[in-house]
Amino acid sequence: MGLYRKFVNQTRKPEGVLGKVMVNGMNGGHAKLADWGMSYLPDLSPDKIAELGCGGGRNAGELALKYPRSQVFAIDYSEVSVAKAKEYNSKMIEAGRVSVQQGDVSNLKLSSETYDLATAFETIYFWPGLDKCFGEVARILRPGGTFMIVNESDGKDEASLKYEKIIDGMKCYKSEDIKSALITAGFTELIDMCCDYLLCIENGKLGYMKRL
């Protein structure tokens, strides 16, 4: 595997020196998309938030700022991502607002029906099977909880499809694939479908919102 391919493969599970470089870039590189996505979150006052596939942890910190009464539980299966997310959120961790744990979304070590909000930014492409992983998200959310997925790819754009070819295990899902897996997992009711980029599950309702 060439160096470029090795490097872009770090998006799936950052490891070693290349993984550290990748994670350092992710916080800044995804900030605009993440902030845009967060701006679509409905009027919520979540107590507990699960930030899944948290990478370098910037979004966990932003969620803690956006919802000052919340506790944010950031999860990632990469040791390198967890270390960076802990470093990035050290003050929030000290204050008891954010915690970062190593874990796989397909088998979350989190209690059932406990979280008010779950978020997934630029990560579901790598999850090992949407049905199983969305089932885990549905399990940890309290009834009526909110799941927001923010993807840059709509499953059809050329740039992402190029990455899909060279990143092992990456899958750029189309909105209909995501919707079908969400419904299988128990999320219901389509509220809007005007766009292919952002997907938001609000109080058990499923919506697609416009990209920037």
Ligand SMILES: C[S@@+](CC[C@H](N)C(=O)[O-])C[C@H]1O[C@@H](n2cnc3c(N)ncnc32)[C@H](O)[C@@H]1O
């Ligand atoms: C492209 S990065 C995105 C990171 C962050 N959400 C962001 O927007 O900057 C994808 C992250 O998802 C994590 N990830 C992928 N599959 C995962 C899984 N099954 N369980 C937990 N984390 C996972 C990777 O380790 C990586 O840190």
